[in-house]
Amino acid sequence: MASPSAVLQSEWTKIRSVRSTVWTLVLAFVVTVGLGAVICLVFNNQWSSMSDSDKATFDPTNTSFFGTSLGQLALIVFGVLVIATEYSTGMIRTSLAAVPQRGSFYAAKVAVAGLLALVVGMATSFITFFLGQALLGSHKAHIGDPHVFRAVFGAGLYMTLLVLFCVGAAAMLRSPMLGLGILMPFFFLVSPILRAVPKVKNVAKYFPDQAGQKIMQVVQTSDNHTPYGPWGGILIMAVWVAAALAGGFLVLKNRDA
């Protein structure tokens, strides 16, 4: 067996030495933090014109995470490119000739992408929260309030799991074009649209993004009611991630490079 630390080191060199890693992660950070800040500013300024019921169900924590809906697109690109460019460039043959134990290769790639996503995700999540709350003025939530820390930590977890899901899916699809062409519209269009369709939305609640985003909510309303709780939601997403990663591994293991 190849030494796990050697393969991890190699994958770290790979991931840090291409530009797409930097720009996708920076974009995810900027868009999530920036959009969240803008929305918080808008809410703070419009507070007096909001209805009483809206004020009652106002969720300052979740509001600051508004930017994840757009920022996550950059994370999808990151997750897809990490593995799919191995195929599109032909690098996969060079990589597997160096590390023929495909399980080690895959595990190292997933671990490096996941760890990087976790660090960036948590940083994005906490900075988004604190900046957003600062801009919400008197309507802000405190990190020590009930469930708030869970939501902020959960947002970072959500971003990490999303990246891992995309890594697994892209390993199955083996092409950046296919990976981006399927995952971007799914998370940006299909899932949000289905969430609004009666009956279908009961199924859509179990999609990885919708189940996972539950953890960012602090205030429960009749609108966002789900049969699972915040941790249940993240668990559902984790099952999706496990399935995608397992599928990706089977494809890598069994198909000719």
Added chain:
Amino acid sequence: MLASLAPMIELQGLTKRYGDKTAVDHLTFTVRPGVVTGFLGPNGAGKSTTMRMLLGLDAPTSGDVRIDGRHYSQLSEPLKYIGALLDAKDVHGGRTAYNHLLCLAQSNRIPRHRVDEVLETVGLTAVARKRSKGFSLGMGQRLGIAAALLGDPEILMFDEPVNGLDPEGIHWIRNLMKGLAAQGRTVFVSSHLMSEMALTAEHLIVIGRGRLLADTSMADFIEKNSRSFVRMRSPQPERLKDVLAAAGHTVVTTSDGAFEIQDADAADLGTLAAQHQVVLHELSPQRASLEEAFMQLTAESVEYHAGGSLPPGQGGAGGPDVIAQGVPAGQAPGQQPPAQEWGAQWRNPGSGKGR
């Protein structure tokens, strides 16, 4: 340590099928240590597929290929055993040459200074920090060779390394391979050019349509295949034929009415004709090239014929068709199919791979 002294590649009935198409068909041969072994075959013969199976990239349909008795995937740090250049384009173009080599080195615990050394060896030091997507074909090839040399391996494998290179690049690779073999390394190199192989390889493995056609030393191949003969033409063909036959020569008549006499000396034949007062219009010594011998050997197995109306090279100065008549089929070394099969069936429409 004994194994590392004599690294060997062994193929045993190696077979790869894609659907009903057989790319590699029961290949059995051994690449011996310490020499350059040429792996020769027309385009589409299965050379690259064989090499990919050797590296564990493609799984064989059946059969086995081992390096020092082990499967490639059982090698824990394979770059220290065997360095391969399959396709120079198999790199992430967004990565610099240095980082490309660094990530490969790290995965096999090869010290970092080797990266600088191999960059120096292939002459890419000046562009080490440049992203490889801007590299020319020749520079890309050098980067691929640098990666192959990284682990200082005993076995090196190159798939058509001179393809598309300029003469300077070809010259460089040729010398590099000779140098590597001179250091006692095993070099396994594929090509579709016989002339290229004749310059570098000591041993020769020829395949066509996935099957082994020859496994022979280069010296033997040249000895058997580069035959000389004398071509004669005369307005008195019957008389000339009688004279030659009386002198004990075997005469072959070509389609344009000329005679070909194997293993004879042109001067002797000229003297003979003069003694018998036969008028000659042509008396020329001929030598069949290795390229022609190779084309003859693989004629039946060529995957894609141009146009399909002429056998490869026919219509030239009496070259290939001469061999078709002049060289008894059975003399080609180690060919697998029955002698009358190859060359005879090359025009058979069913002989393609049915694409």
